[in-house]
Every structure is written in C-alpha cells, then in structure tokens.
Amino acid sequence: MEREVRYCTTEDGVRIAYCVEGEGPALLVCSNLVESFSVDYLNPWLESFYRELGKARTTVRYDPRGVGLSQRDAEDLTVDGLARDLEAVVDAADIPRVSLLALGAGAARAILYATQHADRLASLVVLDGLARTQDVMSEEALRALAELMRTNWRLGAQALTARVTTAEAEDGTVEMYRRSVTGEFVSTFILAGIGTDVTPLLSSVTTPALITHHIEHNVLPFALAQRMATAIQGAILVPLQSPSPEEYLAVAVPPIDSFLTKHGGATTISVATNRPGLRTVLFTDLVGHTEMMSRLGDKRGRQVLREHERITREVLKAHGGAEVKTMGDGFMASFGSVTRAVECAVALQKSIDERNRGVGAEQPPNDAQKSDEVPAVAQPLQTPVEPITVRVGLNAGEPIEEEDLFGATVIVASRIAAKAEGGEILVAVTVRGLCSGKGFLFSDRGGFVPKGFEEPVRVYEVNWRSV
Secondary structure, three states: OOOOEEEEEOOOOOEEEEEEEEOOOEEEEEOOOOOOHHHHHHOHHHHHHHHHHOOOOEEEEEOOOOOOOOOOOOOOOOHHHHHHHHHHHHHHOOOOOEEEEEEOOHHHHHHHHHHHOHHHEEEEEEEOOOOEHHHOOOHHHHHHHHHHHHHOHHHHHHHHHHOOOOHHHHHHHHHHHHHHOOHHHHHHHHHHHOOOEOHHHHHHOOOOEEEEEEOOOOOOOHHHHHHHHHHOOOOEEEEEOOOOHHHOOHHHHHHHHHHHHHHOOOOOOOOOOOOOOOEEEEEEEEOOHHHHHHHHHHHHHHHHHHHHHHHHHHHHHHOOOEEEEEOOOOEEEEEOOHHHHHHHHHHHHHHHHHHHOOOOOEEOOOOOOOOOOOOOOOEEOOOOOOOOOEEEEEEEEOOEEOOOEEOHHHHHHHHHHHHOOOOOEEEEHHHHHHOOOOOOOEEEEEEEOOOOOOOOEEEEEEOHHHO
C-alpha cells in the first residue's frame, strides 16, 4: 500500500506530518533523534525493522516538529513541545488506545505522554531508551556537539551517527539525517534537550511496559535500561545481543512483537479517515517553445502546441491528475497519490517519445483534404514534422488550496522542473522517499538552492525508460 502523508496541528500551532499504514492494533513510533520517515529507504536495516513490526499492525509514524515533512520553523523543542507533537498525532489519527514504541531519545517524550494520557495507552515499548540527556554526555560536551552541528553539519552528522548506529549503516544514516534536518536545527535541538530528565516520572507509568536494550550498545550503557525497568512498576526487561551488525535491529523484533501481541490492545484505525493534506504537484514545460514559434510561425507552431496539450491532458486524465492550469507551453497538475503522479510523468515522457518516433502520431491534413470534396482525415505520421521535448518536475507537500494551488510546495516544484533537461523527470527527495519500493529507478542529481529559498533541495532523476 502506498504511504499516505497526513497533517495535524499541535496545541501550540505547529503542523506535524504523519502516515498511517497497515491493519490491526495501532502502534505509534517515537523516532530516535531527527530522522524523517520519508527517507527510511536510506537505511535498509531500519526500514526492515519497521516493516517486520508492522506486518500485523496499523503503524503510525510521524516527523517531530522541525524535522522532514513537518513544519520546519517550530520554536519549542523541549520535551514538552515534542510531547505535544505526539499528542496531536494520536488525536488526529483518532486512536482510542495506542501502543507506543520509543527509540533512543524518543523515550523521554513517550514516557511524558504515558504519564499524562494513561487512558489512551495500551502499552509502552522502549528500545535503547534515554530518559535523562546527561546520562550520555555532560552539558559542556553537549554544547560542544551543538556547535559542531551548527558550523560543520556534514562532519556533525557523521559524529552523531557514529554514536547511534553500526559502522556498516553509517553512510545511509548520515544521509538520512542530512536530508531530514539542517545542522542549525540539530544544534538548537541539542541545546533545548540539555537538562531533559523524565526519570522522576518513571514510577508514575502504569501501563504495561517492555524495556529492551542492547547489552553492547556503544553509547547508552545497559545500566540505564536496568534503572528504567526497575523504576516502572511491572516492567519487563529484555537484554539484546546481536551476533552480527546486520542483525542489530532484527534481534529486537521477536520480543517486541510478542509483547505487543499480548499487550497491544485490539484498537484498529482506518487508513481512510482524516484524508491527507499532502499533494504531489507536477509541472511540465515544453522545451524551446519560443524558438519553435519563431521558426515555424504562429499557425504551424500552434499545431504543435495543440498536439502537446492533447497528449498531456490524455495522460493526466488516465492517471487521475487534476489540471490546475496551463501556461501555454506547460501544465501544472495536482495528485492525491505520489505514485500516480510519478507514473503520470513516466507515461507522459513515453507518450511524447512515441509521438516523436511516429507511433500513434497524426499528420495534419493537407490542402486537398481541407477542400469540401475531400473529408479531412488525420493520417499516420511516420516522421513527425516537429519533435516535442518536455521536461517535468515534481514535489510533494502541503500547498495552499483555493481555486489555485499556492505556497512553497508549488514554487519548489516549478523550480525543480526548470532544473530538468529536455526529456527528463526530476523529483524532490520527499517524492523519492514516498515512492520507495514502488519499482521506479532513481538517480541522485544532487542538491540546489531554489531561488527565494535558503535551504537546499535534493533532487532525483526518474529513469523512465527503464520503467
């Protein structure tokens, strides 16, 4: 099933992106640090971990404030602010009772939520959890780490990753962090977390709890898990040992799955409720339009434009795209499905390619066919008079929807289309992430800073000839 992204608003007005997948008892995930669910594919071990746990469950994932697809300019990054994100997602997804799975630093907000909303919680699972920030690093060391993140994000991401993952997964996890947040944000995030301590709340957790922890964890001592399990009444402690780096997360699946099967509750939620605010915006542009009109003249140039419009509208209709507007030499369209949008872009380039090779194209009627005696009948075109070349750009986000679409999502989609060469399809990293596992082939084209924006956008080319 395609991953659908939805949005909700926290009590303090922050927009939070989340997704709901699968069927069965509800499990909500509190991620470790600042990774977005939209780029799971960069860490296959993490992606496999969530996939295995989600086989018999409705899994709810979300991006905390400031991360990934959620609102980036949120100010309150304290544990209280982060807990409000969690609260908003549970309310928006309409889950009467949910199980929480908290990883690493996500444990603090999950524990806070568990003490504030025990009636909404079926069970709590903590994997390699951290309840007090300074159990890991001193305030001085945390401030130094924050400065590194701010001044050298690439090196900072490597330092951060080395502390939370195995060496074999380091490259993918570094890239996952760098695409989810900026170094400036991570610096602010670290500073806001100094002094976080929910250990006094542990004794107030009344829900069934499982504490799992890797004995050989290179940053979080196993003693932290022991203290957490001792403080939570009735908690179960399961030590984890991974025989190989590849099984580091896999070994956690059986005990967590068994516990959730027993304590996960029977509450299910429908993936059809709360339809997502996320849309995929597609821009097309006819390459060399001005030069073509000058060379062919208005009459012949307009014939080519009409053919381009016909092909584009037929492909949009076939793939469920909504034409927002046409700009003469291009189109802007909107899709509720990320996959259908990319499929449409692929189909458009293939249709243009077939037309240019004479497959299914039409020859304009000649002068004899235009007479009253001879009906005008389009004839197969073996060698098109004028080739058509189109570039396509896509972005996914939450545009402002009125009679038209507005906002940053739309502007970035337009800028991405302008970066493409003729015959290319370029997509934003969000589109690439949401299409993971759908059979498309992508090539990394690097990042660029769109005009009018401060943060770079990473783009990928869709290899449509291989689809």
